[in-house]
Amino acid sequence: MRLAGCLGLPAQAGPARAGVVLVGGSGATDRDNDTFFPPLRDHLLNAGTAVLSYDKRGVGASSGDWRAATLTDLAADASAALDFLRSQPEVEAHSVGFFGHSEGGWVVLRAATARDDMPWVVTNSCPGVSPAVQERHALAHHLRDAHPGSQADVDADADAENTLALYDRLIEAGRRDADFATAMHLVDAAGRPPGLAYYRADMDEHLWTFLKRKQDHDPTPDLIGLRCPHLAFFGGQDPLVPVADSLHVLGAALCRTGRSRRATLTVEVLPEADHRLRLPGGGNGPAPGYLDKLTRWLHQH
Known part of the structure; x- marks a missing residue:
């Protein structure tokens, strides 16, 4: 190399x-x-x-x-x-x-x-x-900034909670060494929340493998x-x-x-x-x- x-x-x-x-x-x-x-x-x-x-x-x-x-x-x-x-x-x-x-x-x-x-x-x-803890912190900060203060309505709060819950499921899937197809199934089942794009919009099999290897x-x-x-x-x-x-x-x-x-x-x-x-x-x-x-x-x- x-x-x-x-x-x-x-x-x-x-x-x-x-x-x-x-x-x-x-x-x-x-x-x-x-x-x-x-x-x-x-x-x-x-x-x-x-x-x-x-x-x-x-x-x-x-x-x-x-x-x-x-x-x-x-x-x-x-x-x-x-x-x-x-x-x-x-x-x-x-x-x-x-x-x-x-x-x-x-x-x-x-x-x-x-x-x-x-x-x-x-x-x-x-x-x-x-990395898992750091990226969850960054994602939560991003979701909070996307709906600041009193403008954050109930739907926006629910979307943020769902996005963070999906993130947690992906981290757990990584710890089980789940493959990329399983990870994408979790994303699809959650309705592909737009906030998750901040975490990884360019996710593919190679990147998924790297992230789950590094996350802990x-x-x-x-x-x-x-x-x-x-x-x-x-x-x-x-x-x-x-x-x-x-x-x-x-x-x-x-x-x-x-x-x-x-x-x-x-x-x-x-x-x-x-x-x-x-x-x-x-x-x-x-x-x-x-x-x-x-x-x-x-x-x-």
Whole structure:
């Protein structure tokens, strides 16, 4: 299998530089992770940090198929990217770490835990709960926003409840390793509620197999197994991630007996920010202070 991506080196001459591997979120994410990575990449380069990002398996110029992979497979891809960046003569190998956004946070936590040579890891809007719990939270938030306040009539409330009940049946079907035809029978029997399209409008057999394989991933063992400093960013108004529950999980893992003394945890919650750490009405740009907090922490480590 071949991964394709882009390597950015700071323009200024000087000694060997630190580096970061950017790992994108769920779905068919490329090296830019839609529009999220380019401003992050530019900021890191301007701060003197080398940056490598890549197309997920089967996306862009990368071979393979992410839907046929496990999170462990995706972590192996991230680890290979890390080794490539560390092999560059302009980069100080022992100062290269991971930045994982959303699902990419699960990926880099798994990759970092499997290695003894990590200086640090950064997660961005990474749920501390399982995919099944996180996606139910996101679906419920979407359904609530679709019928806000007093405008939500009895029929709309019933539709939302039916949609969430169908979601729960699909999760249980996944735990029984039900095939795609069985899953679609459940959807058809529920009348194909339109709200479910937010969960997966593009569902096919390959995606169903990937989702049921991933749905009960528990990030706690990887959090406990970390042996390096961890910076975790969250947006306080993230509609996709249960932030309070995620913070509870991170705190509980931090207090587990046997956790490495090197595995310090720094949490930054930007109160008004969303899943991509943007403010309402702020366009695609990051919230003020976000990128500065990131580079300041990286320089300290």
